[in-house]
Amino acid sequence: MAGQSLPQWPPEITDEQREALTLRATTYALSHGLVYLPPADVQPPVPTSAIHAPLALFPSPFPREHFELARRLQRDYNVLYARIAMDEEFLDNVMGAERGVGRVDEFTGQLWRLWKRLRDQGISQTRHLGLFRSDYLLHKEGEDAPLELKQVEFNTISSSFGALSQNVAKLHRHLLATTEYYNTSPILRLENLPPNDTISGLAEGLAAAHKAYGSPSAWILFVVQDGERNVFDQRWLEYELIEKHSIRVIRQTFGQLAVSAEVVPVSRILRLRLPGSLPRGAESVEISTVYFRAGYTPKDYPTAAHYETRYLLESSAAIKCPSLQLQLAGGKKVQQVLTTPSVFGRYASGSVIGDTEGLRRSWMGMWGLDEGGLEGVREARDQAQNLVLKPQREGGGNNVYKSDIPPFLDTLPAEEREAWIAMELIRTPGGLGNYLVRAGGGTAGAIKTEVVSELGIFGWALFGGPDGSVEEKEVGWLLRTKGKDSNEGGIAAGFSVLDSVVLVD
Template identity: 30%
Template sequence: MEPCIPLPVKEDELQELVSMAKDWALTHGITMRTADRPTSSEVTNYAPFLLLPSPFPERLFHQACAVQQDFNLLYHRVAHDHDFLQSTLQSAIKVDDFTKRLWDIYETVRKEGIKQPVSLAINRNDFMTDSQGRTLSTPEDVNTLGIKEIEFNTIASSFAGLETQVGLFHRFILERCGLADKVIKLPANTCVPGIAGGMVQAWKLYGNTEAVILFLTETVSRNIFDQRWLEWGIYEINSKVKVLRRSFDQVYRKSQLTEDNKLILEGHEVAVVYFRCGYSPNDYITEEDWTTRLRIERSTAIKCPNIYYHLAGAKKVQQELGRPGVVERFIQDSEAVKRIRATFAGMYSLERDAEGDAAVAMAMENPFKYVLKPQREGGARVLYFSEGHEVAVVYFRCGYSPNDYITEEDWTTRLRIERSTAIKCPNIYYHLAGAKKVQQELGRPGVVERFIQDSEAVKRIRATFAGMYSLERDAEGDAAVAMAMENPFKYVLKPQREGGGNNYFGEDVRKVLERVLDSDERMAYILMERIHPVPFQNYVLRAESPVQPNTMLSELGVYGVLIGTSDRIITNKQCGHLLRTKTSDTNEGGVATGYSAIDSPYLV
């Protein structure tokens, strides 16, 4: 695809643009804490970003945006379907301790009775263009491209703040280059007011104007400024809303549940809990961290996500939705089903059965066609801090990874939040709904349709699905294993859980499958068809690194906000986008993990 200006740029012009770009970034908040001082804002640097907006097909951009509300509704219904989550995630629960701990919290609060029926979902659906290996010879060949879903994120979907600023910078740089007429090709981005507005609306629904929104964050976070943009966005909408940033350990030590399940944190009632951590096992270091997650889920706080939304984000769910009839189980609108299914890429289960064996064999034969991914994704009590603040909303910016739960106190904190009446973003069932296994399951025939009755919405959702295959230990999983072993370069092997990274490509797909072939460990992964995005030229600005033209690939994320109960949708909207771009020789794609840079689309 052709860039917005001819490349390469002359060296003297390039150096002037680069100098201007770095200063603009630091002046306008495209910033991160430094690696050597990750807990301090005394020394910062610019976050990795692209010098120029990157070309992205206009037709596919609008297709991805148009299907977001369909996906929001699909995953909302998935998250509230206990039988579907149980049947879809049972194998992942068996082999992945992190998913099992999340499931245990889900079952605990479900049996006790969900204390907060309102869910706040802040989702991000990630897509790539797909050339199916074809080379684009003419500008018209862009019309032959498709778009495929990479994953649906239900917890800690980051970079809305920095993305907004990068989009503004790209408008500035085009104008400075004398290309003001091309600014019209840069789509407006509403992710910060859209996401912040969703949290404020949830806070209002909670019904206590003195309650607070809790951002549940990592103890160490270089990406604090991206989160602050959302906090400032909340204040711009309603300056009376108080936002607290606290870690699992702080919530464990400084919060408690009242008799009527309100979550009290430092004296404040918590209305909404927004998880910016908690998606990784690394977020749960001690048992107290798990206790905290359960406390939150038991509360009346609105969680973003709640535990069942978290589970719905599993890769296994994504893979299951790719099966015939599964989307249709949730979405009755045939046009919506078409939109959804049009984005699906192939995902394969690695269950220990014929289907899983076939998938393993397929990946081992041609490992460069696939990616191996882990399965896991990334109540009625009010939550109070010991300082006396009632928490209205808890926004999780951590908690999606096992690394976020270092001690039992971290798990105890999550439970405390879930038990509270605070609105969680996500609550525990939204967290579970984000598992890769859920994504895979949604690809099965009839699964999307189970949740979405609008046929047009189902079409829009299914149009984005890439092939995903379960690796269960059954006939289907064996078939997926065989398929991947035969041609591993066609697939990606992914962990079931969310959180970014830890994927396997090429020969590594075959090596991992050979290691786990005859064990239940293979069920902790999902197999996905490898997508072939279209390369282009651009410049990456990264601290202390030379700036030179590189061949790049982009991944488009579309944000969505949904607020509702199990039987009522209050708000469902698409709100902005994120473009992350990496060099073509890089397999992984996270900005926070150092692989990608923040970008914005130039529509072609």
């Protein structure tokens, strides 16, 4: 049956072939911007070197039917999360600091209070932009069970690696074109390596927001982290915006914006004052769209002033990607509550969601640790070996798995249980390996290991306005591959490599 099994992987190659593929892969990566800044205690103001991003030597097999299903579902997820973000009462109840998880999760509470303050002052977002990524793993319940596509999470802020993922897909096509992978597998054919145009797709979303804002001469602001190593993934979007859409981009950290940003009274236009740094002697620029590649972790707000800078940006008329409410909509608690039939039915009504059953089937079982008094905790203890516990955090390294769950529950204060969800573990199929290549290993640095691959599908949605309309698209994909013994999947956190798919029937 199609998609029910995967081939043994990777194909057998000699040491000489491995070294040749590694050399070709690393030099291609360095030549085509598939790069990071090297680790440093403090990144220099002007980069002096770069290293290739961690990558897989072979594309990893993925069932064609599940790949196409994930792409189809993305458009429904775009609409679903747009509708959630516009439901203020729901977000107040689930994520708020008065009735929701923001009461016990300080970071969530801080974000919600900023949003509440805006509303109390009569400031609302007329339009929102989401650059989304929905992440999936293949699930196999038992030895004879069929493969299923199961969602890991839905990302509404700083959905990264779109640009570098496009480049690693091109890298694998290059290796196929130049070496034919030494004819080691019949599935390694061009028709099984799908194109990936994520850069143009994500830039199209940002350009759509810029156009909706209505000031062609305005710029787009990228809010970035101090010491960002993944800068090139962001720069590719910047280059696409200027070269294909004639839209200029400016990059600023929260610390820099505390000095440069101002909101003009009445019009609420966001301007950045940068005298001496702008074309034609301009003192300041108007901002059409604020794209957050920072702001998803408490570490991005080390002082109260950083939260105030976020508030200033949110109070402006610029379109935010994401707005505070859309960021809150991406919380793990929302993901869990959505699995409740009555809640999901509320957003799936009116034929706005095309494949409601497809969305439902993509979910694992989930519950809140605070459910039913002590029942949620008791179930988590009893089923610990089949679970992962998730807090309201992004960026990797935050989850608690299997045998670590009981001792964690022993130390978790009762009042903090509401901030955590329990999710059934996705049982990934075995027998898959790859060669993982990290910078600095030389031609012998491709390490063969058993792996798990996580598929991410990108999409964007521009929504709001007087009619609450949603303009959206599915725009590309990524594959992150990690060693089977690694629980986490964040590339920037050092647990994964960039990969691409070879589709199998």
